[in-house]
Amino acid sequence: MKEFFLRKGVNLSVKTYAVTSLSYMALGLFSSLIIGLIIRTIGEQFTLSFLEEMGQLAMDLMGPAIGASVAYGLKAPPLVLFSAVITGAAGAELGGPAGAFLAALISVELGKLVSKETRLDIIVTPFVTIAAGYTTAYFLGPVIQSGMVGFGDAVMWATERQPFIMGIIVAVLMGLALTAPISSAAIAIMIELEGIAAGAAAVGCSAQMVGFAVSSYRENGVSGLAALGIGTSMLQVPNVVKKPVILLPPTIAGAVFAPFSTMIFLMENNAAGAGMGTSGLVGQVMTFSVMGFHADVLLAMLLTHIAGPAIISLLLSEWMRKKQWITFGDMTIDQG
Known part of the structure; x- marks a missing residue:
């Protein structure tokens, strides 16, 4: 057989x-x-x-x-x-x-x-x-x-009642799913994730992509910045397997800004954008689609999806490089 x-x-x-x-x-x-x-x-x-x-x-x-x-x-x-x-x-x-x-x-x-x-x-x-x-x-x-929908409803219900803790949990888990060789986009769509839970997921996924893009700029340059930042952070999977500690900067960045998303800016998203991060800027387009094309939405999104995670990830990764926890070449990706 x-x-x-x-x-x-x-x-x-x-x-x-x-x-x-x-x-x-x-x-x-x-x-x-x-x-x-x-x-x-x-x-x-x-x-x-x-x-x-x-x-x-x-x-x-x-x-x-x-x-x-x-x-x-x-x-x-x-x-x-x-x-x-x-x-x-x-x-x-x-x-x-x-x-x-x-x-x-x-x-x-x-x-x-x-x-x-x-x-x-x-x-x-x-x-x-x-x-x-x-x-x-x-x-x-x-x-x-x-x-699947029942599970998604439970996640959204819990996030609305405990936006601080659940925002962090959703952001971290969905962000890790995006970088792992599975599909955070498929997961978000299958459980029909919406509302502030989807907003937190978008933050976590964006943090993974933007975080890896800026943290590995030394190794990968401008082309790597684009490949990881608007392509996919899955390119780092071989490096994560060899040295899991490189996951810390983008994951922590997502955890830091998730409460900003769920408690201060009340960022929302839909199932299509929740698991996409900055891949093709789908997460950002869907944020506008749900919350409206307004200047305040743009500013909140730039802070929680891009600028904030980029700064936190860069600072953490540089500190880790000084401690020799990350060395040059640990985040080099295959761009061939």
Whole structure:
């Protein structure tokens, strides 16, 4: 059985399902829901119905995009990949983003097992893939969706009542998830994080990206500043594995400014922006979308998302360099 699974490209591991699949799901989300929301927001601000309709269409096709992205990430053969478009749509319809992910994941793995095993492959493979995905969506989708949304509601409820402690916890955990090889964006969207909890998450994620960008400027220069600051702090994962202490400056910066976000400025965000940080400036665009395009929002966002975390991270990292806890080269990234 193990040899059969290996031959079919089915790898039953936590890394495959909690890291690889979730990371590719995030790409599907960005290619549909997130970019669609940005396009629609631009259309609404400039009263351009063409862009509003374009953005809405992209958002509506989130499910198929998740299905295709998960299938691609799992190296599905063509018939399985194309069928996963349907299972992703079914999952989204019956269980939201989490349902789309689960339906796509299960259907793709089962589809891979039967792919090219019969002479009727062109019928058997898509049938098994679609049937497995729809069955998963039908029976498990609503349960998964309810559980994820319930957890998100609990986080938001707790953050509203304990904004200091919970703001720090949300910012730190979501920030670490963003830098880790999993997807903070997918997590935020699956639990439908909103309000000040989403605002704290955006601070924590932004702090990771901005913090690593400025802390590693010595090693990576301007190109690294851009790659980490508006690209992704995941580029530091190999360095974190070798020397986890480099996580301290950006993580502490996020913890410091989370209470500013939740208690002073009452920063809010939505699920699409909560886990994105400064990646493509999505977190900032979504802040404006939720709170309005106002000067006070801009100033608060610049302080909590960019300037504040940058200053704290730089000061801490320089102090740690003097203590020899961080040495030159510890944060060098591969920009090739």
